[in-house]
Amino acid sequence: xxxxxxxxxxxxxxxxxxxxxxxxxxxxxxxxxxxxxxxxxxxxxxxxxxxxxxxxxxxxxxxxxxxxxxxxxxxxxxxxxxxxxxxxxxxxxxxxxxxxxxxxxxxxxxxxxxxxxxxxxxxxxxxxxxxxxxxxxxxxxxxxxxxxxxxxxxxxxxxxxxxxxxxxxxxxxxxxxxxxxxxxxxxxxxxxxxxxxxxxxxxxxxxxxxxxxxxxxxxxxxxxxxxxxxxxxxxxxxxxxxxxxxxxxxxxxxxxxxxxxxxxxxxxxxxxxxxxxxxxxxxxxxxxxxxxxxxxxxxxxxxxxxxxxxxxxxxxxxxxxxxxxxxxxxxxxxxxxxxxxxxxxxxxxxxxxxxxxxxxxxxxxxxxxxxxxxxxxxxxxxxxxxxxxxxxxxxxxxxxxxx
Ligand SMILES: O=C(O)CCC(=O)C(=O)O
Ligand SMILES: [Fe+2]
Numbered sequence: 001x002x003x004x005x006x007x008x009x010x011x012x013x014x015x016x017x018x019x020x021x022x023x024x025x026x027x028x029x030x031x032x033x034x035x036x037x038x039x040x041x042x043x044x045x046x047x048x049x050x051x052x053x054x055x056x057x058x059x060x061x062x063x064x065x066x067x068x069x070x071x072x073x074x075x076x077x078x079x080x081x082x083x084x085x086x087x088x089x090x091x092x093x094x095x096x097x098x099x100x101x102x103x104x105x106x107x108x109x110x111x112x113x114x115x116x117x118x119x120x121x122x123x124x125x126x127x128x129x130x131x132x133x134x135x136x137x138x139x140x141x142x143x144x145x146x147x148x149x150x151x152x153x154x155x156x157x158x159x160x161x162x163x164x165x166x167x168x169x170x171x172x173x174x175x176x177x178x179x180x181x182x183x184x185x186x187x188x189x190x191x192x193x194x195x196x197x198x199x200x201x202x203x204x205x206x207x208x209x210x211x212x213x214x215x216x217x218x219x220x221x222x223x224x225x226x227x228x229x230x231x232x233x234x235x236x237x238x239x240x241x242x243x244x245x246x247x248x249x250x251x252x253x254x255x256x257x258x259x260x261x262x263x264x265x266x267x268x269x270x271x272x273x274x275x276x277x278x279x280x281x282x283x284x285x286x287x288x289x290x291x292x293x294x295x296x297x298x299x300x301x302x303x304x305x306x307x308x309x310x311x312x313x314x315x316x317x318x319x320x321x322x323x324x325x326x327x328x329x330x331x332x333x334x335x336x337x338x339x340x341x342x343x344x345x346x347x348x349x350x351x352x353x354x355x356x357x358x359x360x361x362x363x364x365x366x367x368x369x370x371x372x373x374x375x376x377x378x379x380x381x382x383x384x385x386x387x388x389x390x391x392x393x394x395x396x397x398x399x400x401x402x403x
Contacts (some may be wrong), residue, residue: 003039004087005046006094007065014068015088019080027085034090041290042234042379044161048087050075056087059163059359061133066096070163114140116147116154121348123247124152124244124367132357134160134337141173144359148228149305151235153245153348153360161232161355165382171230171383174359178220178384182207182283187381196231197379198372200202203372210374215246215342216315217365218384219270221294223394225363227387232357235379240372243358244349245365251341252299255310263310266298267323267392276317293325295392298337303388307346309364312337352380363388 007015016024030379037048037056050073059070065088075084093122093383115128125147130140148154162170168190171177177192184205184285218226231243254259271293278284300311312334314320322330350358360367362384 002034002037002090003041003185004034004037004048005039005041005060005063005065006092007071008090008096009093011068011071012088012091012093013182015071015084015286018068018080019085023082023085025368026082027089028081030086031090035333037386044163045234050083054083057082058087061096062160064094064096065091067276088111091365099216107403114143114147116143116151118151119155121350122250123151123245124153124155124347124348124350126155126157130156132156132158132166133160136170136173139395145174148359148361149229149302149307152247152249153160153358154364155350156357156359157353158232158355158357161234161303162357164193167232167381167383168192168251171228171385174228175385175387178226178385180207180382180385182307182368183285184283192383194382197235197378199377199379201379206371206379207283208283210372210378212371213369214316215244215338215368216317217311217313217362217366219294219296219313219318220384220386221270223294224386224389224398225296225393227361227363227382228385229362229367230359230383230385231352231380232356233380235377236352236354237372237376237378239376240370241376241378242349242370244347244353244368244370245360246342246367247346247348248300248311248341248364248366249307251343251346252310254346255340263298263333263337266296266325268298268312269293269295269321269323270313273317273319295396296390297392298322300390302361307364310337310341311363313364313366341369 016027037050039046039048044060048056050056057072058065065071068343071084071087073081075081075083078084113129116125117128118125132398144154162186171192179186179191180194181192187193187195187204187209193203195206195320196208198210199206218229220226276282298311300309314334320334321327322333
């Protein structure tokens with residue numbers, strides 16, 4: 001007996017056929033070794049520890065190995081190694097799931113049929129009928145973009161998590177990816193994805209800890225801005241760890257006319273707060289890579305629909321001054337706007353399940369992560385997607401290049 005993930009019969013044949021004849025002959029005689037391999041299955045990912053140096057890794061589709069490529073081995077002989085042969089031959093066989101088919105393209109334009117249901121909340125909509133395992137055609141991508149422009153946050157509840165490559169492909173259709181400052185939390189081979197977790201795994205450090213991370217947006221210190229963020233859940237906690245988003249368009253609309261006029265053309269100069277611990281907090285090797293400040297418009301305009309949002313992005317990591325305004329007065333203005341924007345009436349709270357993915361407009365929302373018990377492991381994958389160039393940030397960079 002063993003706990004290996006089941007394999008589709010055709011995939012078992014592919015893996016065995018690919019082995020050199022000498023190894024293929026040894027598979028049957030060595031099958032029982034698999035009983036000693038500890039196997040862990042976590043969402044779509046499974047791993048088995050063969051020995052100190054050798055690990056097998058599966059990417060599963062509804063719990064089944066459905067392609068030979070989705071089984072990797074870390075040994076030097078891989079992929080034509082005995083370990084993969086045993087892992088496939090010693091597992092039960094199972095037909096690939098029929099109840100999770102890729103959505104059929106419709107007759108009209110190759111687009112899948114999506115249903116977008118607004119959440120009963122100040123922002124957000126749930127997307128039904130989208131499948132991360134298929135390719136994203138332009139019409140569907142445009143439909144998702146229109147939905148995110150309208151609702152600011154999209155929630156996908158997946159039966160199965162996308163692979164890392166599928167996450168990258170999906171995110172890149174919205175803009176170039178921005179590897180996190182926290183270079184030690186980037187996934188190997190996928191620098192655009194970072195591990196948000198209170199645990200490290202496979203040499204990748206988790207960022208974010210288990211304490212509250214108060215309302216903020218993610219900031220790139222060089223133009224363009226991080227316009228969209230993707231976050232999905234591989235492992236969640238029983239209690240705590242909800243993520244909350246605030247609607248900064250609704251917060252802007254709720255300001256009185258005098259305040260709107262006052263903030264219309266203001267710029268905010270952001271820098272990382274003094275005393276941040278890059279090593280243990282940011283998991284960043286080299287703080288010197290960071291430009292020390294950047295000026296960004298306090299009113300953010302969505303270039304596709306012209307909607308305005310107010311963005312007092314002070315949060316836990318950034319210190320901010322309003323340009324051209326006395327320091328005390330600027331600080332008071334930002335504090336007042338931050339308190340206004342984070343009021344409960346603008347906030348949606350997401351209680352994560354494994355497989356959930358969220359995609360949101362970073363420049364017109366702020367997000368907060370609740371604390372959770374550190375004894376429990378929480379694992380998410382985060383991607384920052386670059387997009388719009390803020391006019392003030394752009395101008396500052398042009399100046400510095402000219403000078
Ligand atoms: O842990 C979370 O839910 C969100 C953490 C966060 O701030 C981020 O991923 O940008
Ligand atoms: Fe964040």
